[in-house]
Amino acid sequence: xxxxxxxxxxxxxxxxxxxxxxxxxxxxxxxxxxxxxxxxxxxxxxxxxxxxxxxxxxxxxxxxxxxxxxxxxxxxxxxxxxxxxxxxxxxxxxxxxxxxxxxxxxxxxxxxxxxxxxxxxxxxxxxxxxxxxxxxxxxxxxxxxxxxxxxxxxxxxxxxxxxxxxxxxxxxxxxxxxxxxxxxxxxxxxxxxxxxxxxxxxxxxxxxxxxxxxxxxxxxxxxxxxxxxxxxxxxxxxxxxxxxxxxxxxxxxxxxxxxxxxxxxxxxxxxxxxxxxxxxxxxxxxxxxxxxxxxxxxxxxxxxxxxxxxxxxxxxxxxxxxxxxxxxxxxxxxxxxxxxxxxxxxxxxxxxxxxxxxxxxxxxxxxxxxxxxxxxxxxxxxxxxxxxxxxxxxxxxxxxxxxxxxxxxxxxxxxxxxxxxxxxxxxxxxxxxxxxxxxxxxxxxxxxxxxxxxxxxxxxxxxxxxxxxxxxxxxxxxxxxxxxxxxxxxxxxxxxxxxxxxxxxxxxxxxxxxxxxxxxxxxxxxxxxxxxxxxxxxxxxxxxxxxxxxxxxxxxxxxxxxxxxxxxxxxxxxxxxxxxxxxxxxxxxxxxxxxxxxxxxxxxxxxxxxxxxxxxxxxxxxxxxxxxxxxxxxxxxxxxxxxxxxxxxxxxxxxxxxxxxxxxxxxxxxxxxxx
Amino acid sequence: xxxxxxxxxxxxxxxxxxxxxxxxxxxxxxxxxxxxxxxxxxxxxxxxxxxxxxxxxxxxxxxxxxxxxxxxxxxxxxxxxxxxxxxxxxxxxxxxxxxxxxxxxxxxxxxxxxxxxxxxxxxxxxxxxxxxxxxxxxxxxxxxxxxxxxxxxxxxxxxxxxxxxxxxxxxxxxxxxxxxxxxxxxxxxxxxxxxxxxxxxxxxxxxxxxxxxxxxxxxxxxxxxxxxxxxxxxxxxxxxxxxxxxxxxxxxxxxxxxxxxxxxxxxxxxxxxxxxxxxxxxxxxxxxxxxxxxxxxxxxxxxxxxxxxxxxxxxx
Numbered sequence: 004x005x006x007x008x009x010x011x012x013x014x015x016x017x018x019x020x021x022x023x024x025x026x027x028x029x030x031x032x033x034x035x036x037x038x039x040x041x042x043x044x045x046x047x048x049x050x051x052x053x054x055x056x057x058x059x060x061x062x063x064x065x066x067x068x069x070x071x072x073x074x075x076x077x078x079x080x081x082x083x084x085x086x087x088x089x090x091x092x093x094x095x096x097x098x099x100x101x102x103x104x105x106x107x108x109x110x111x112x113x114x115x116x117x118x119x120x121x122x123x124x125x126x127x128x129x130x131x132x133x134x135x136x137x138x139x140x141x142x143x144x145x146x147x148x149x150x151x152x153x154x155x156x157x158x159x160x161x162x163x164x165x166x167x168x169x170x171x172x173x174x175x176x177x178x179x180x181x182x183x184x185x186x187x188x189x190x191x192x193x194x195x196x197x198x199x200x201x202x203x204x205x206x207x208x209x210x211x212x213x214x215x216x217x218x219x220x221x222x223x224x225x226x227x228x229x230x231x232x233x234x235x236x237x238x239x240x241x242x243x244x245x246x247x248x249x250x251x252x253x254x255x256x257x258x259x260x261x262x263x264x265x266x267x268x269x270x271x272x273x274x275x276x277x278x279x280x281x282x283x284x285x286x287x288x289x290x291x292x293x294x295x296x297x298x299x300x301x302x303x304x305x306x307x308x309x310x311x312x313x314x315x316x317x318x319x320x321x322x323x324x325x326x327x328x329x330x331x332x333x334x335x336x337x338x339x340x341x342x343x344x345x346x347x348x349x350x351x352x353x354x355x356x357x358x359x360x361x362x363x364x365x366x367x368x369x370x371x372x373x374x375x376x377x378x379x380x381x382x383x384x385x386x387x388x389x390x391x392x393x394x395x396x397x398x399x400x401x402x403x404x405x406x407x408x409x410x411x412x413x414x415x416x417x418x419x420x421x422x423x424x425x426x427x428x429x430x431x432x433x434x435x436x437x438x439x440x441x442x443x444x445x446x447x448x449x450x451x452x453x454x455x456x457x458x459x460x461x462x463x464x465x466x467x468x469x470x471x472x473x474x475x476x477x478x479x480x481x482x483x484x485x486x487x488x489x490x491x492x493x494x495x496x497x498x499x500x501x502x503x504x505x506x507x508x509x510x511x512x513x514x515x516x517x518x519x520x521x522x523x524x525x526x527x528x529x530x531x532x533x534x535x536x537x538x539x540x541x542x543x544x545x546x547x548x549x550x551x552x553x554x555x556x557x558x559x560x561x562x563x564x565x566x567x568x569x570x571x572x573x574x575x576x577x578x579x580x581x582x583x584x585x586x587x588x589x590x591x592x593x594x595x596x597x598x599x600x601x602x603x604x605x606x607x608x609x610x611x612x613x614x615x616x617x618x619x620x621x622x623x624x625x626x627x628x629x630x631x632x633x634x635x636x637x638x639x640x641x642x643x644x645x646x647x648x649x650x651x652x653x654x655x656x657x658x659x660x661x662x663x664x665x666x667x668x669x670x671x672x673x674x675x676x677x678x
Numbered sequence: 679x680x681x682x683x684x685x686x687x688x689x690x691x692x693x694x695x696x697x698x699x700x701x702x703x704x705x706x707x708x709x710x711x712x713x714x715x716x717x718x719x720x721x722x723x724x725x726x727x728x729x730x731x732x733x734x735x736x737x738x739x740x741x742x743x744x745x746x747x748x749x750x751x752x753x754x755x756x757x758x759x760x761x762x763x764x765x766x767x768x769x770x771x772x773x774x775x776x777x778x779x780x781x782x783x784x785x786x787x788x789x790x791x792x793x794x795x796x797x798x799x800x801x802x803x804x805x806x807x808x809x810x811x812x813x814x815x816x817x818x819x820x821x822x823x824x825x826x827x828x829x830x831x832x833x834x835x836x837x838x839x840x841x842x843x844x845x846x847x848x849x850x851x852x853x854x855x856x857x858x859x860x861x862x863x864x865x866x867x868x869x870x871x872x873x874x875x876x877x878x879x880x881x882x883x884x885x886x887x888x889x890x891x892x893x894x895x896x897x898x899x900x901x902x903x904x905x906x907x908x909x910x911x912x913x914x915x916x917x918x919x920x921x922x923x924x925x926x927x928x929x930x931x932x933x934x935x936x937x938x939x940x941x942x943x944x945x946x947x948x949x950x951x952x953x954x955x956x957x958x959x960x961x962x963x964x965x966x967x968x969x970x971x972x973x974x975x976x977x978x979x980x981x982x983x984x985x986x987x988x989x990x991x992x993x994x
Contacts, residue, residue, distance in 0.1 A: 449811035461799035549753035561730035584804020
């Protein structure tokens with residue numbers, strides 16, 4: 004299996020180096036980089052599947068000349084699952100990129116994009132494979148930096164540079180917290196090996212454990228984009244090239260989920276108090292609800308999708324948090340169920356979010372705008388993109404029989420099974436979380452009815468949309484793979500659940516595949532078949548059969564179908580695209596009902612005709628959502644550090660002599676300390 | 679196996695055949711209470727037959743979503759109907775999905791209806807979709823909590839299992855207050871979901887008031903027939919749910935001809951009684967302004983939450 008790892012390394016290595024050697028031939032540069040990425044990711048898919056099915060973790064290591072750093076890798080089921088997720092999405096994104104990058108030729112260096120893309124995939128793979136904290140941090144930091152460079156691909160725009168800088172600062176703050184968490188482990192073990200973290204000579208004191216919990220939550224939470232650490236995410240994911248957005252939103256933020264599970268369940272062996280789980284659940288619920296609410300108000304398609312990542316990370320954390328609560332109370336079966344639900348949603352979200360970002364990329368490619376209000380009628384111009392986007396939209400809205408439905412259903416079951424917890428407080432809190440999840444689900448559905456309906460249906464709203472054309476075959480293929488997987492993972496939990504159980508069993512200490520799958524695997528029945536059951540294949544069959552019945556009834560009762568085409572009813576006038584419902588108008592009732600959260604400011608200025616106030620000449624409408632977290636949390640912090648920096652300016656006189664004096668004084672002070 | 683298929687076919691047939699009657703009955707009750715004679719209770723059947731024969735007119739701006747939607751909506755609501763017990767407590771499709779699956783199947787139909795509303799490109803459809811969205815987002819959390827409060831007492835979230843256990847008087851708690859609160863919540867939810875007064879008015883074609891009708895405005899012919907039938911089915915699903923979860927007595931608990939015969943009869947009587955009650959309510963209340971509906975649905979949510987709270991307090 005290590006040979007496969009070398010192949011993977013080779014594939015990405017070629018992808019990193021070769022494009023840089025082929026200067027002056029952009030077409031060949033991007034083709035070689037993407038083919039290399041396809042080789043690398045396909046190897047990754049095989050590696051992940053093998054790792055998931057093998058009984059023993061595979062390890063390997065290379066020594067290095069740097070003290071404490073060994074390039075140690077360990078392919079256990081948890082790592083294998085994330086390698087699989089990264090590689091699957093990476094595969095689709097690389098195929099997609101073959102067509103998509105044509106869009107960038109001549110505008111920017113395709114060699115750089117291709118090379119960085121391969122390096123980014125490689126670093127993500129090693130983040131989850133690393134078995135040494137030093138190596139992990141190295142890969143983590145490289146992953147963040149490379150993604151920063153990919154984000155600022157179109158650096159000539161000020162908006163892009165701002166987004167990049169914001170991302171760079173936030174991700175480093177996050178990394179700092181992770182470093183602290185690892186250093187606390189290091190202090191107890193004097194080794195950076197994960198094996199030593201798992202089995203320390205003496206266990207960490209309670210206070211230190213709590214500190215590690217918080218540091219890991221903050222550090223990984225920043226990368227995952229949990230509220231209120233999410234502020235960078237909508238900026239960065241929006242401006243990156245779409246196939247990179249797909250990777251960032253689909254899988255990069257998942258490495259944070261990997262990190263959380265690794266630390267809480269693997270390093271701590273699932274030994275923690277209940278309030279850890281409750282904190283995770285609370286953050287997850289908040290992120291899920293606020294994420295979708297902010298997404299609803301967005302009209303920039305990619306920004307909307309970015310906010311949905313916040314929502315879905317929230318749903319994953321709800322599963323994980325509930326699992327942690329159960330683990331703390333020794334309800335191992337339910338803990339395993341929570342973990343399983345979270346992991347199922349992890350891969351599902353990776354697939355459908357990548358699909359949607361690729362779809363958004365196709366719209367951008369065809370229309371050169373991200374503004375939804377300028378789309379419209381695209382389903383007829385771009386039928387393939389349309390149907391793939393629809394499948395993605397259905398998955399993210401958790402509609403049966405797609406994959407998003409199965410994992411959300413599992414999260415619901417986990418939350419409902421809370422009646423087994425002995426404390427009344429948690430018994431009540433978990434069902435309320437379930438109700439909030441239901442609200443999140445409907446709001447996501449509304450959001451995607453808006454996204455799909457405004458973009459793809461009715462009349463084109465701009466010239467761009469009127470002249471849009473279907474995207475190249477490779478882009479359709481990239482989306483097609485993901486769309487097929489979304490449906491497959493929805494109707495075949497029978498395949499997915501045993502694989503996920505391989506990961507969960509060692510972490511929660513109990514195997515639940517046989518309990519979750521009932522009736523020969525036809526139905527999911529978490530913990531017992533009496534309490535609840537779900538069979539997506541049967542539901543899919545029933546849906547198809549009922550649709551055929553509807554068709555049959557229509558034929559039997561109505562005879563042969565003859566239709567007539569005519570204009571839409573417009574009260575006697577011809578409808579133009581300007582009379583269509585806009586995305587803004589569509590969500591207006593929601594904005595009004597939840598105005599406490601949005602705190603919208605609406606400005607309407609009307610200029611009347613001089614002759615009469617009954618006729619308006621021009622109207623100016625503006626509306627903003629209060630960015631609460633940026634305004635009340637980040638702005639004061641930035642202001643504080645700004646003032647602090649101003650004060651510290653005093654000691655930076657710009658004189659070399661002065662700086663030499665500082666160094667000398669520091670040296671003396673340190674020597675004195677040492678004595 | 680043969681039993682199972684026979685039961686599925688019977689349940690489908692009952693739902694399909696019975697649902698237009700419920701619509702007709704509500705209309706008749708309303709008419710009588712308003713001192714009108716009203717159309718026959720069988721009028722919806724005639725309407726459906728007529729609509730199926732009419733040539734549909736399809737807007738030139740629409741895509742395939744518009745023509746596919748009636749079938750998808752019909753299919754998802756019928757599938758949801760197969761998860762709910764009607765005349766027999768153990769529906770054969772019980773294992774295929776619990777109450778959450780039911781809620782999400784209905785969401786599937788809502789999703790496509792909202793898309794179809796937007797597809798014609800007229801402001802009416804968009805308005806309907808937009809209003810449907812806010813209603814759906816307020817009803818679903820309340821429905822989820824209400825169901826959970828009931829599920830707790832019976833130890834199951836599968837509707838059929840809940841009904842079966844209640845019918846056999848298993849796991850009945852002495853204090854019915856959680857159940858009553860959940861009933862009230864679920865009833866409000868049902869009114870909202872099926873587009874009844876005071877939330878929506880199925881008899882209106884006035885742009886200021888319509889919600890569900892606005893989404894269907896561009897439909898005609900067989901497409902409209904399917905959607906009207908689906909709306910009837912949805913009403914039947916909700917009435918069956920309420921009737922059988924809270925008063926399952928008389929429902930067939932075994933697969934014998936007599937039990938099924940009695941079950942069918944009792945089912946028809948019970949749902950018809952509830953339909954009459956809805957008709958009375960429609961006459962007693964005026965339609966609420968859209969932004970007042972939030973208060974009503976908020977009440978449903980609080981009731982469901984109280985039901986849950988009562989359950990735990992009574993237990994401990």
